Amino acid sequence: MRILIVDDSPHHLTMMVYELTKLGYATSVVETGAAAIEAVADERFDVVMADIRLTDMTGIELCWHLRTAQGLRHLYLILMIPGSMTDQFHELVEAGADEFLRKPLDWKWTAARLLAASRVVAMQRDLERLATTDALTGSMNRRRFLERGDEEFNRSRRYGRPLSVVMLDIDHFKRVNDTYGHATGDEAIRSTVRACKESLRTSDIIGRLGGEEFAVVMPETPPVNAYAVAQRLRQAVAAMPVRLETGGEMTVTVSLGLSWLNATDTGIEPLLARADAALYRAKHAGRNRVEVEPRIALPKSLAG
Structure with missing residues (x-):
């Protein structure tokens, strides 16, 4: 205590x-x-x-x-x-x-x-x-995630430190539910969070915003570093096996949108809104990819 x-x-x-x-x-x-x-x-x-x-x-x-x-x-x-x-x-x-x-x-x-x-x-x-806490995954629920996100936003703003956020969504999740059943869909959600937690630092914050959508807040992380983390998350989820209710395994992929703190932001919500817009582009550009908002040139070595 x-x-x-x-x-x-x-x-x-x-x-x-x-x-x-x-x-x-x-x-x-x-x-x-x-x-x-x-x-x-x-x-x-x-x-x-x-x-x-x-x-x-x-x-x-x-x-x-x-x-x-x-x-x-x-x-x-x-x-x-x-x-x-x-x-x-x-x-x-x-x-x-x-x-x-x-x-x-x-x-x-x-x-x-x-x-x-x-x-x-x-x-x-x-x-x-x-x-x-989200009962299915053990990650933060939406309310707590937004509270912690605002706390990290205020700390980053106060001390002039970088802050990045990622939104991610399981690709073709409805198809997973329809094909394999809701129990497998739940396992896909748990596996996604498990893969993310294994790839993130203890200082990073992950929450389930609803359904198959998640978000991550990364303190002390500038855009280029955050992009590398987002690519690692994408690869980790794709490599994580999802157990089928009837036996055997499958895998899922995620699409991710990335944004970061800028001078006009007044809270964590604008960062999440930009990350969500980038996630939308990732979905429409073929899925299983990372997009950023605002669009900036990133080193080719980070693309994947």
């Missing part, structure tokens, strides 16, 4: 890191509410432990900001309050706090409360997995 500590006292931060590390938790530290908001946007934390009095905002305000921005990813929020506080408890919970602990922290009590928090975090992870 990862814990973000938010406190403007260096002494208290050092002490908390020491005690939480002894309890087996991974920790990160920031000193302001604004830094906490940025850290949660960039990294995944399970628990935030924040002092109620920060230099740039109150802990209550920080809770409100974190709750507003969390989306499907639930954070367990713990506010650390002075021992003299005897009211505002309802306000703390209304702002989004799950728990409040009195300073100075009683570490036996804190350890027990964090154990209880870990159970809540585990349940939230299970609920999140159900809400964000």
Whole structure:
């Protein structure tokens, strides 16, 4: 369980890191509410432990900001309050706090409360997995994929880094269903995702958008590199055997469309729209190929 500590006292931060590390938790530290908001946007934390009095905002305000921005990813929020506080408890919970602990922290009590928090975090992870995962393939569903795509878009835009996206679609999928049955069609979908995952980095994001259509977001990947990846995906899917319901095997191919971040994009959707247009051209140019949008000259060594 990862814990973000938010406190403007260096002494208290050092002490908390020491005690939480002894309890087996991974920790990160920031000193302001604004830094906490940025850290949660960039990294995944399970628990935030924040002092109620920060230099740039109150802990209550920080809770409100974190709750507003969390989306499907639930954070367990713990506010650390002075021992003299005897009211505002309802306000703390209304702002989004799950728990409040009195300073100075009683570490036996804190350890027990964090154990209880870990159970809540585990349940939230299970609920999140159900809400964000495509049941057939185990990849992200459309909603979660678009959320993660926008997160990567915002990160790439903020730091001026390249970002590419690929749309891919199984060729002649209706014919597969009609000829071999829906069970084989489902296996073709699973095999396609399996082939893609084996060819992608752990930092790449794949989602099933619906039916036999998938998309991939590739952070830190300029167009030429992304084109090479798209060709590898195409080849990997064509080489992946699909088990037939009646025994034996077959193979399928995919058509792919590629696009990348440009200066006028306002989110991940425009990139996906351009990739979809390129996918449409790939379908009409014979299938089992990669097209790009906008059209640019690519090294002949990458063609395939």
